[in-house]
Amino acid sequence: MEGVSSLDEPLKKLLGGATAKVMAEHLDLHTVGDLLHHYPRRYEERGKLTALTDLPLDEHVTVVAQVADARVLTFNNGRGKRLEVTLTDGTGRLQLVFFGHGVHKPHKELLPGRQAMFAGKVSVFNRKMQLAHPTYQLLDASDADEATEAVDAFAGRLLPIYPACKQLDSWRIAKAVDAVLPSARDAVDPLPASLREGRGFTPLPEALLKVHRPQTRADIEDARARLKWDEAFVLQVALARRRYADTQLPAAARRPVADGLLDAFDATLPFTLTEGQEKVSKEIFDDLATEHPMHRLLQGEVGSGKTMVALRAMLAVVDAGGQAAMLAPTEVLAQQHHRSITEMMGELAEGGMLGGSDRGTKVVLLTGSMGMAARRQALLDLVTGEAGIVIGTHALIEDKVRFHDLGLVVVDEQHRFGVEQRDALRSKGKQPPHLLVMTATPIPRTVAMTVFGDLETSVLDQLPAGRSPIASHVVPAKDKPHFLARAWERVREEVGNGHQAYVVCPRIGDDAEEAGGKEGAKAKAKKAASEEDAEKRPPLAVLEIADELRKGPLAGLRVEVLHGRMHPDEKDDVMRRFAAGEVDVLVATTVIEVGVNVPNATAMVIMDADRFGVSQLHQLRGRVGRGSAPGLCLLVSEAHEASPARARLSAVAATLDGFELSRIDLEQRREGDVLGQAQSGVRSSLRMLTVIDDEEVIAAAREEAVAIVAADPELEHLPELRTVLAALLDKEREEYLDKG
Numbered sequence: 001m002e003g004v005s006s007l008d009e010p011l012k013k014l015l016g017g018a019t020a021k022v023m024a025e026h027l028d029l030h031t032v033g034d035l036l037h038h039y040p041r042r043y044e045e046r047g048k049l050t051a052l053t054d055l056p057l058d059e060h061v062t063v064v065a066q067v068a069d070a071r072v073l074t075f076n077n078g079r080g081k082r083l084e085v086t087l088t089d090g091t092g093r094l095q096l097v098f099f100g101h102g103v104h105k106p107h108k109e110l111l112p113g114r115q116a117m118f119a120g121k122v123s124v125f126n127r128k129m130q131l132a133h134p135t136y137q138l139l140d141a142s143d144a145d146e147a148t149e150a151v152d153a154f155a156g157r158l159l160p161i162y163p164a165c166k167q168l169d170s171w172r173i174a175k176a177v178d179a180v181l182p183s184a185r186d187a188v189d190p191l192p193a194s195l196r197e198g199r200g201f202t203p204l205p206e207a208l209l210k211v212h213r214p215q216t217r218a219d220i221e222d223a224r225a226r227l228k229w230d231e232a233f234v235l236q237v238a239l240a241r242r243r244y245a246d247t248q249l250p251a252a253a254r255r256p257v258a259d260g261l262l263d264a265f266d267a268t269l270p271f272t273l274t275e276g277q278e279k280v281s282k283e284i285f286d287d288l289a290t291e292h293p294m295h296r297l298l299q300g301e302v303g304s305g306k307t308m309v310a311l312r313a314m315l316a317v318v319d320a321g322g323q324a325a326m327l328a329p330t331e332v333l334a335q336q337h338h339r340s341i342t343e344m345m346g347e348l349a350e351g352g353m354l355g356g357s358d359r360g361t362k363v364v365l366l367t368g369s370m371g372m373a374a375r376r377q378a379l380l381d382l383v384t385g386e387a388g389i390v391i392g393t394h395a396l397i398e399d400k401v402r403f404h405d406l407g408l409v410v411v412d413e414q415h416r417f418g419v420e421q422r423d424a425l426r427s428k429g430k431q432p433p434h435l436l437v438m439t440a441t442p443i444p445r446t447v448a449m450t451v452f453g454d455l456e457t458s459v460l461d462q463l464p465a466g467r468s469p470i471a472s473h474v475v476p477a478k479d480k481p482h483f484l485a486r487a488w489e490r491v492r493e494e495v496g497n498g499h500q501a502y503v504v505c506p507r508i509g510d511d512a513e514e515a516g517g518k519e520g521a522k523a524k525a526k527k528a529a530s531e532e533d534a535e536k537r538p539p540l541a542v543l544e545i546a547d548e549l550r551k552g553p554l555a556g557l558r559v560e561v562l563h564g565r566m567h568p569d570e571k572d573d574v575m576r577r578f579a580a581g582e583v584d585v586l587v588a589t590t591v592i593e594v595g596v597n598v599p600n601a602t603a604m605v606i607m608d609a610d611r612f613g614v615s616q617l618h619q620l621r622g623r624v625g626r627g628s629a630p631g632l633c634l635l636v637s638e639a640h641e642a643s644p645a646r647a648r649l650s651a652v653a654a655t656l657d658g659f660e661l662s663r664i665d666l667e668q669r670r671e672g673d674v675l676g677q678a679q680s681g682v683r684s685s686l687r688m689l690t691v692i693d694d695e696e697v698i699a700a701a702r703e704e705a706v707a708i709v710a711a712d713p714e715l716e717h718l719p720e721l722r723t724v725l726a727a728l729l730d731k732e733r734e735e736y737l738d739k740g
Contacts, residue, residue: 006186007033014179019172026165032180036187038173039211039227040160043220044117053092055122055129057643062119062161062170064139065089067110072103085110087118095130096120102133115139117159119169124640135169158214177212184208190234190724195704201226232450232697234724236705237715239453241725243295244709246454249432251293252322254407256285260319261388262312264359265348277305280458284313284436287456288320288408294434297452299443300460301622301658306438309460310410311341313436318361318388322407322433326391327425329413331367331568332575332591337412338365338391340597349389361388368395369568397424408434440619443662446695449702461659470621470631472653474609474646478638487605487634488553494603495557495584499629501603503549503587504620506611508563509541540607546587554585562588590616592623599627609635610645614665617652 009032012020023029029038044064055061065087072083083103085096096118098106110116120134162173189196189204196203202210202222211223256262273281280298287294300306314324326341328334342349342363349363364378364387381387385404390396406429425433437455448457477484491501546561560583562574571591578586579598586592586601590612604624609617617635625631635653639645651664708718715722 006183007031007036007188009183011035011176011180015176019168019176022165022167023176026167027163032183033187035177035180036184036208036212038162038177041163042161043158043214044161045158052087052089052094052129055094057122057124057129057640057645060119060121060164060166061131062117062164063087063089063094064115064117064159065094067112067114067116068093069112070107070110072107083107095125095128096134097125097130097132099133106136109138110136117171119164121166124643127640137169137171158217158220160212160214181209181212188720188723190230190721192708192718192721195233199229201229204230228694228697229701232694232701233705234721234728235450236453236698236702237709237721238725238728240702240705240709241713241715242454244713246295247292249293251291251431251434252407253291254288254317254320254322254434256316257319260315261348261359261361262315262319265312265315265345268346268348273308274305274460276460277309280309280460281312283456283458284309285316288313288316288434293432294436295455296436297448297455297457298436298438298460299448299457300438300440304460306440306460307337307340308344310436310438311344314389314408314410317407317434320407322405323382323385323387323403324389324408324410325396325403325406325425325428325433326389326410327396327412328391328393330591331369331393332571333412334365334367334391334393335572336575336597338363341389341391362386363389363391366390366392366395366401367568368393394421397421401428403428405430406433408436411435411437413439440622446698447662449698453702468625468628468630470625470633470656472621472633472635472656474649474653475605475634475636476638476641476646477636479641484636485553487636488549490632490634491554491585491603491605492557494632497629498600499602500578500581500583500598500600501585501605502592502601502620502623503545503585504592504604504606505542505545505587505589506539506608507541508565508589509543539611542587542589545607549585549587557584558582559585559587562586562591564589564591590620592620597626598623600629601626602629603632603634605634605636607636608638609649610637610639610643614648614652614661615658617649618658618661621652 010020011023011029011031011034014032015023023035027038029035052063052065055063066089068086068088070083070085072081074081081100081103083096083098083106085098085106087094087096096106096110116136116138118131118134118136120131123130123132125132160170160174160177162170162177164170164173184205187204187208191201191204201207202225204226207223207226209223210219211227214220214223284294284296284298287296298306298309300309310326314326317324326337328337345360345363348360350360362381364381366375366378366382370378378387378390379401382390383402383404395401409425435455437452443452475483475487491503494501542561542563546559550559560574560578562571562578566574574583574586577583578601581600601624604621606612606617606620612620621631621633624633635649637646637649639649648664652661655661708715708721712718715725
């Protein structure tokens with residue numbers, strides 16, 4: 001097909017090496033097709049100005065505005081010069097600042113009354129929003145210079161503003177798009193003709209033309225509606241085919257037996273299961289009883305009892321003569337699951353052979369850092385079937401690991417596992433094992449349909465009895481330093497009452513570049529003193545904070561650190577002592593984010609909380625209030641009161657509902673990372689679709705996709721759709737290999 005080829009042309013053929021290199025490195029755009037799918041983020045009407053009042057902090061923005069005034073100031077006894085320009089747009093004002101030799105050109109060009117496009121990163125200085133050293137392009141220069149041409153080059157009055165980066169402004173991206181736009185004619189249309197006509201969609205080449213160079217707002221609507229559908233539909237077809245392929249696989253049905261291990265375990269439980277746990281367990285047992293592999297996603301808030309549900313499923317499989325494996329993303333977590341599962345099972349975890357009369361089984365741990373002897377014994381227990389349950393890290397996927405009869409795989413925190421890793425595990429069974437994926441990150445329905453679209457979903461949404469509420473507060477460290485002092489007093493009070501606390505920091509703090517000695521520090525301080533850098537400081541670090549706390553506000557308490565670069569044994573030792581109550585305050589990075597369970601820990605202070613995402617804060621907070629005493633979470637931040645970062649923190653403090661927060665989280669993120677690193681490949685294909693707003697599109701596309709795949713699983717009658725799908729899946733595979 002000659003059509004595909006022109007979109008596969010490398011950009012350097014059309015744009016020149018330097019621009020193509022920046023596009024590849026900073027925007028991940030490599031071919032003509034990539035650039036055609038790099039859509040404008042929004043459009044400005046020439047002569048109509050952007051609202052300067054709602055600029056996002058720390059983001060690279062492009063604004064169209066008018067110069068109100070400009071003045072050159074000197075500092076450092078006249079040795080330094082800076083140009084301050086005030087922009088206005090009728091709603092608000094924005095300060096621009098240029099330093100040193102960069103002052104001359106803008107001083108000549110940015111005269112009051114002139115209009116221009118400005119691009120730069122928004123920061124706050126002296127409580128005012130500013131752009132330091134922005135690039136700009138004049139829109140109303142009097143002489144017929146390049147700026148006028150640039151403006152005339154845009155058809156119509158709508159200026160597309162592209163997602164840009166520091167190295168490449170929106171208007172230079174627009175110029176590059178002009179160069180590749182003629183190739184849009186060759187775009188392969190993935191939608192079956194009947195579907196396209198039935199829904200009245202614009203043909204694809206026309207949609208691409210309209211999205212980049214719209215004449216009217218209606219053009220934009222048309223193009224977006226069409227391009228959103230393509231993304232949702234192609235993705236849903238890929239997922240529908242994966243689900244279809246899974247239903248064609250054989251699996252051994254695993255039905256629990258009466259008076260087996262599961263019944264013995266249930267008899268020892270000191271509490272009854274919640275309604276939610278009963279309901280979800282039934283869904284799982286129904287799946288396990290079929291001849292096709294179960295593929296289920298189990299979503300549950302931190303502490304909703306997912307592990308209990310998963311353990312009962314594992315015991316049912318052992319009863320049915322199979323083995324169950326639980327996969328955790330980190331060693332700390334694998335060890336923790338091993339500990340809590342052996343504790344929950346008591347003597348049932350010390351069984352002899354499978355099916356032995358004592359009804360117990362062996363529960364083994366398998367991680368990368370285990371000693372050789374222990375590892376050899378664990379591998380032996382797996383291959384003979386002596387061990388009914390194994391808990392481990394990625395080490396379980398290695399070629400050396402052999403099972404007697406693997407019946408069920410439970411994956412904890414799926415967002416850290418790609419599809420290929422699931423496949424590797426699958427190949428360990430005589431037949432594909434059943435699969436249960438657990439996540440504590442609440443996922444809105446649309447994201448579940450998109451990222452985990454090949455899994456059926458179960459949700460645990462009630463907390464077990466005995467869980468305590470968590471009070472959360474924002475501590476504005478900059479505006480009200482005495483609030484921070486009070487936070488440390490609260491930690492002392494909790495410890496005084498026999499409880500424990502976490503202090504979480506974004507960074508470890510022993511990076512090579514930080515350890516540059518005093519000279520390095522001096523030079524850095526001098527550099528930071530330049531006004532531009534005054535607002536930037538590195539995120540707070542575990543080692544520094546632990547040191548300050550030991551010497552200052554928490555002197556006399558037992559303060560320990562935990563972070564990812566410690567030796568696994570050391571980490572395990574600190575965690576064990578914290579769990580045993582021998583440590584009062586644990587200063588840690590987010591290694592404690594998932595699965596750490598110390599019911600006696602009641603307080604958490606999160607430093608630089610604005611540097612974490614909403615769902616991450618929610619996960620961290622879930623570490624306290626796990627016992628009968630109420631939990632307290634303090635979000636410490638120096639963020640400006642009016643900033644989006646503070647709004648995020650207030651949202652987290654205001655609700656404990658993870659699903660509500662996950663919606664807020666999605667609304668606040670940018671298109672590119674809506675799905676986080678949720679799964680290999682999926683992210684790359686979503687450009688126009690915002691998962692949060694387009695629920696109807698995704699749901700409708702899913703229905704169409706299911707119908708098409710059911711009628712024609714190999715897509716024999718839809719060659720164009722097959723071509724587009726192959727390109728998407730190639731990209732997915734290639735991304736997965738890159739992540740390796």
